[in-house]
Amino acid sequence: MLTTEVLERVVRAATRAPSVHNTQPWTVEVGLSRGRGMVDVRVDPARSLRHGDPLSREATISCGALVDHLVVAARREGLDAEVTVTAGDGDLRLARVSLSPGDLPSVAELELSVATVHRRTTRIALDDLVVDDALVARLVRMVADAQAHLVVLPPGSAARGVVLRQVARAEALATEDLVGRAEEEAWTGRAAAADGAGDGVPVEEPWAGHPGAAPGPGSRRLSDRAGPGDATEHGAVLALLTTPGDSPDDWLRAGRALSRLLLEATVAGLTASFATTVLENPTTRHEVVRSLGLVGAPQVLLQLGYGEPGVRTPRRALGTAAVRGDHLETGGASTA
Structure with missing residues (x-):
């Protein structure tokens, strides 16, 4: 009832x-x-x-x-x-x-x-372990069922190198953006209320001092998460979630598909890590579309792999x- x-x-x-x-x-x-x-x-x-x-x-x-x-x-x-x-x-x-x-x-x-x-979002480097191809294919089909598309960028591929170069460019520009940095800092370090309710990203990280930890708890920048080896060759899945168009309807569709992707990945034992800065900058977002020849609009860039889960926000x-x-x-x- x-x-x-x-x-x-x-x-x-x-x-x-x-x-x-x-x-x-x-x-x-x-x-x-x-x-x-x-x-x-x-x-x-x-x-x-x-x-x-x-x-x-x-x-x-x-x-x-x-x-x-x-x-x-x-x-x-x-x-x-x-x-x-x-x-x-x-x-x-x-x-x-x-x-x-x-x-x-x-x-x-x-x-x-x-x-x-x-489910957690992590802000440290994922382990350099390869995710099974069958699992990746299942996640791709699941996103397709949600009327979106998951573009997987395999290790060592030219497409992965193109995207990572644009990520580095966007993150360097974001570092110089004082207004953007202030806005990011305003949403990081927010403590939970006594009853456990709150918002933002907490300061206290259980893995503070971890070799792969970002310098700030709220940072979503891939370059802040120094992982082992070359990111181009890293075993974690790097993927773009795209939609047919770029309207509010498409953005809503992207969120629904992203939710289901993250939940299915969590059931499979995977952890997610985001690198969204490249898609927040109109120039680098356009360059990703142009360089990869994407038909749809990129909405989310994320890594999926094995590693320590993030804190409960x-x-x-x-x-x-x-x-x-x-x-x-x-x-x-x-x-x-």
Whole structure:
């Protein structure tokens, strides 16, 4: 039976979704009527990176990840989740997730729900171990099922070298960008509140002093994670997640595909590491498209491999819920 308590559990679990700098740039409004639930997901402009993400592309990708986490959390509760995409309809609402009683979850669905708890983003170098080709192929198919594309850049390939050169260029330019650095620093070092709720990337890292640790806890720069050997030859998977177009609808699709990719990778024992700076700079993003001859738009660059998981980042508390009859209302920027 779908109750306000079940609906709250679903939303709370969904907020474990990854987001750029753990900004959690979303607002969620939920309703419950006649045993059916509704969850509206919107971008929260106040929590977008105004300098690093002026079009809210990464914020929308983050919201897409939340939508997929909602679907996964709903299935754990035995609920069917139908997603209606509303991006581009003229307001900030990106999607509506309708929930209704469904079949019991399968073993695979339960594994994904457990992965939402254990998934981490690491900011240290991954181990130089090769990921099995069959596993990589399965992840590529899974992303395709989500109507996106995973472009794998094999070790030693010319394409990998091209992308890594653009990564180095973008990260060097970011180092010189004082406004961008200030914005990044504003979202790093944020401590969790006493009740465990919060946002940003915590200062305390359990692997502080690790040889592959970045100089700052919030850094997503690949060059800050000095790993063994040549990055061009490193055994971890380096891949671009692309979408057919570059609209808010595509960004939302990228986030949903990214969420499912990360959860499936977590089930398989892989850890993810992001290198998004190259796609935040319009010049280097364009050069990646041109050099690789990409048909679609690159949305996320990440590594997948074996290594120590990152820290658990804090989450904002859910907004205060007011029950009026059989309707549950939460909303505003205070809602995680």
